[in-house]
Amino acid sequence: MNMRTVLRVTHLGARYGRWQCLRDINFEVFAGQVIGVLGANGAGKTTLFKRILGALSGPGQVHVLNRECRDGVPGPHEVGAVWDHLAAHPGIRSDSLLKAWCRSLKLGNIRAVELLEDVGLSGLASRRVGQLSLGMRQRLSLAMALAPRPRILIMDEPTNGLDPSGFRWLNSIITTFAAAGGTVLLSSHQLAQLELLAHRILLVEKGALVLDQSLQSFTSPLGTPRLRICCSTKSILEKQLIARGASVISNDSGELVVSGCERVLVAELAHQFGGVISLFSEEPVTLEESFHDFLSNYRERTT
Numbered sequence: 001m002n003m004r005t006v007l008r009v010t011h012l013g014a015r016y017g018r019w020q021c022l023r024d025i026n027f028e029v030f031a032g033q034v035i036g037v038l039g040a041n042g043a044g045k046t047t048l049f050k051r052i053l054g055a056l057s058g059p060g061q062v063h064v065l066n067r068e069c070r071d072g073v074p075g076p077h078e079v080g081a082v083w084d085h086l087a088a089h090p091g092i093r094s095d096s097l098l099k100a101w102c103r104s105l106k107l108g109n110i111r112a113v114e115l116l117e118d119v120g121l122s123g124l125a126s127r128r129v130g131q132l133s134l135g136m137r138q139r140l141s142l143a144m145a146l147a148p149r150p151r152i153l154i155m156d157e158p159t160n161g162l163d164p165s166g167f168r169w170l171n172s173i174i175t176t177f178a179a180a181g182g183t184v185l186l187s188s189h190q191l192a193q194l195e196l197l198a199h200r201i202l203l204v205e206k207g208a209l210v211l212d213q214s215l216q217s218f219t220s221p222l223g224t225p226r227l228r229i230c231c232s233t234k235s236i237l238e239k240q241l242i243a244r245g246a247s248v249i250s251n252d253s254g255e256l257v258v259s260g261c262e263r264v265l266v267a268e269l270a271h272q273f274g275g276v277i278s279l280f281s282e283e284p285v286t287l288e289e290s291f292h293d294f295l296s297n298y299r300e301r302t303t
Helices: 045-053 094-104 109-118 134-146 164-179 191-197 215-219 234-243 263-273 287-302
Strands: 005-016 019-030 034-038 061-064 079-082 152-156 183-187 200-205 208-214 226-231 247-250 256-259 277-283
Touching: 005 045, 005 183, 019 045, 019 183, 019 200, 019 208, 034 045, 034 164, 034 191, 045 079, 045 152, 045 183, 079 134, 094 109, 094 134, 109 134, 134 164, 152 164, 164 183, 164 191, 183 191, 191 287, 200 215, 200 287, 208 215, 215 287, 226 234, 226 263, 234 247, 234 256, 234 263, 263 277
Parallel strands: 034 183, 034 200, 079 152, 152 183
Antiparallel strands: 005 019, 005 061, 200 208, 226 256, 226 277, 247 256
């Protein structure tokens, strides 16, 4: 992966009136990365995106391609944005809207035709915006963001309204964009989708960036696998595992779910104390589980 920095935010903040909605956020992202931006509703994800795009003012700096954004606003040739809604007159034709946008960027109508094909809307070009489904409006919004071939895409809940085939299509768009050296900042409550796409996770809580970590290390925070074991002497093995610092849960199927202990050690203990072993397998920790566990622990520590 190209590790050239394409976006850097430094001491970023923002306010709505007297309410400080972003507090001293710092991070940088690199070419070819897909960044999953997580947080509960109201945590500040959309506010962060608006601040990067210059839609909100506040302290701090935004550097795109190693240049500070003039007036704090990156241009659409640098950063494209896909929002969870398309603010356009419902009576305008889809192709007319896209052509007008392309002309404003000094691009020809041929670019609009290409984009409609790319996002699967060429057969609906004459349909008015108000006649499009939510998923189709999301596709049109993406076409507008991609029009000037930006280096960075910011996508706020882009899966809203998409059907399963739309999910697969969007995943393909994002992975292709990143493989070509583009960078994507993506917020979504569809954590299973983010798990397939993201290289890194940024987690926002109450307007602060509380985690910046690779997806792999976030979902394996102890560096050890989670194991499922079914054996004939469960209680004996459980005591031995806990004595060695492992976290052990007995699930509804009567299996032991073990984490926080090296696989080799668990295997040795199972051989010594487990009796007859009918199951010994590794179980991946999902992004959704890691997110909820981290957020719960963080809130306990800070309250």
